[in-house]
Amino acid sequence: MNAPPSGTQASRTQVSRTRVPVILNPAARNGAVAKRIEPLRKAFAANGLEPVLIQSTSEQNANDLAAEFAAQNAPVVVSLGGDGLVRAVAAGLVGTNTSLGIIAGGRGNDFIGKLGIPKDIAKAAAIIAHGRDRAIDVLDLDGQICVGNVSLGLDSAVQEYADSVRRIKGHWVYLYGVIRAIMQPRRIELALTIDGESRGFRGLSAGFANSGRYGGGLKLSPEAVLDDGLIDVVLLKDAFLPRLGAEVVAFTLGQHKLHPHIHFGHAREILIATPQGAKPVEIVADGDAVAHTPATLTIRPGSLKVRTPASQVQ
Numbered sequence: 001m002n003a004p005p006s007g008t009q010a011s012r013t014q015v016s017r018t019r020v021p022v023i024l025n026p027a028a029r030n031g032a033v034a035k036r037i038e039p040l041r042k043a044f045a046a047n048g049l050e051p052v053l054i055q056s057t058s059e060q061n062a063n064d065l066a067a068e069f070a071a072q073n074a075p076v077v078v079s080l081g082g083d084g085l086v087r088a089v090a091a092g093l094v095g096t097n098t099s100l101g102i103i104a105g106g107r108g109n110d111f112i113g114k115l116g117i118p119k120d121i122a123k124a125a126a127i128i129a130h131g132r133d134r135a136i137d138v139l140d141l142d143g144q145i146c147v148g149n150v151s152l153g154l155d156s157a158v159q160e161y162a163d164s165v166r167r168i169k170g171h172w173v174y175l176y177g178v179i180r181a182i183m184q185p186r187r188i189e190l191a192l193t194i195d196g197e198s199r200g201f202r203g204l205s206a207g208f209a210n211s212g213r214y215g216g217g218l219k220l221s222p223e224a225v226l227d228d229g230l231i232d233v234v235l236l237k238d239a240f241l242p243r244l245g246a247e248v249v250a251f252t253l254g255q256h257k258l259h260p261h262i263h264f265g266h267a268r269e270i271l272i273a274t275p276q277g278a279k280p281v282e283i284v285a286d287g288d289a290v291a292h293t294p295a296t297l298t299i300r301p302g303s304l305k306v307r308t309p310a311s312q313v314q
Contacts, residue, residue: 008141017050020128021069023062023089024080024105026055033081036121040080040103044127052245059088066092074098076307078128082106083148083286090304091145094138099305101128109215111148114226116309135302136226139210144293146285147210150297152272154205154236156282156289187238188281193271194233205236208270208297229301230266235300237261301309
């Protein structure tokens with residue numbers, strides 16, 4: 001009979017785990033992400049995983065790091081942060097066989113809500129270990145990858161107000177931003193070309209959705225599908241206060257049938273510009289200001305693999 005393994009050998013056998021790269025920004029949210037590192041280590045260990053923690057120094061650095069791991073044929077690369085970091089890591093994985101895993105660390109965490117990934121670290125770690133890979137679409141804004149939504153107008157003001165307050169948490173901070181934004185609404189004027197058809201627009205907000213969620217659970221397009229190969233077009237037209245206030249709040253909560261000043265449609269390519277002589281308009285992607293008009297937005301069908309719950313319904 002063979003002798004049992006020594007204590008050291010047994011220990012090594014017990015702790016043999018699959019190494020998984022985890023890209024994070026420890027300074028994000030004033031250090032809140034850093035506080036999730038130790039719970040993440042424990043949750044990974046409970047699922048037979050070992051996190052390889054890599055600190056990103058910028059969005060481009062996170063993109064490059066993810067691309068390097070994909071080139072090394074890593075099965076999965078994990079983002080520990082908010083939707084902005086998810087976007088950066090996803091950009092490095094688009095068009096590869098490496099899946100994006102997500103551990104929530106942001107304020108809104110809207111993308112995981114659409115995918116059915118919980119904010120709880122232990123449950124999210126179990127999905128990374130035992131979930132299934134799903135191919136989804138991404139938005140391409142002049143070469144910049146966006147996983148959730150691209151918007152102009154109201155969302156810029158909402159984001160400014162939301163970022164200015166610290167005491168309000170979760171999606172409530174975005175509702176606060178909506179209320180503040182509509183008190184002094186900023187109208188925008190755009191010259192859109194939607195799948196080759198020119199369309200002028202003057203109103204409060206132009207949204208182009210992949211996930212359809214933003215602001216910690218608010219709904220830009222409740223019926224948006226992540227793998228239909230289409231961009232959901234949502235144009236919020238002009239109206240007068242106080243009717244505007246009631247309708248915009250209903251709109252952000254997903255009650256779009258109560259809003260008569262809204263246009264819905266679908267597209268595969270959208271040229272976003274302003275009329276001749278008008279100032280450029282800021283473009284927000286996944287909660288961050290990333291560009292100004294003019295720009296071209298397209299959809300890249302099924303180009304990103306994401307690790308999702310095994311029981312998720314398509």
